[in-house]
Amino acid sequence: MSQTIDLALQRLEAVLSRLEGAVAQRFEAERDPSDLETELAIMGEDRARLAAELDAASARLAEVEATSADVDHRLGRAIDAVEGMLTPARALR
Helix, strand or coil: CHHHHHHHHHHHHHHHHHHHHHHHHHHHHHHCHHHHHHHHHHHHHHHHHHHHHHHHHHHHHHHHHHHHHHHHHHHHHHHHHHHHHHHHHHHHC
16 A cells, blocks of 8 residues: 555656646746747737738729729620610511
């Protein structure tokens, strides 16, 4: 039985040691403001890049919509012209 207790105590000591190490790392990471500042700078750069990409995509969408409206208008005029040419021919039948 004492061997089982010894093994359990060894495992407990190992787990506590790892926990202490993790806590120490956490405190060290929180104390280093340069990591946070670096991460914030990277996030700011990402945000700026994404904003520029969004602006470019919005401008491209506006161009596509304008082109689509122009094509729609021209297609409508072409349909009207074809119908205008077909109407007199139908009336002669």
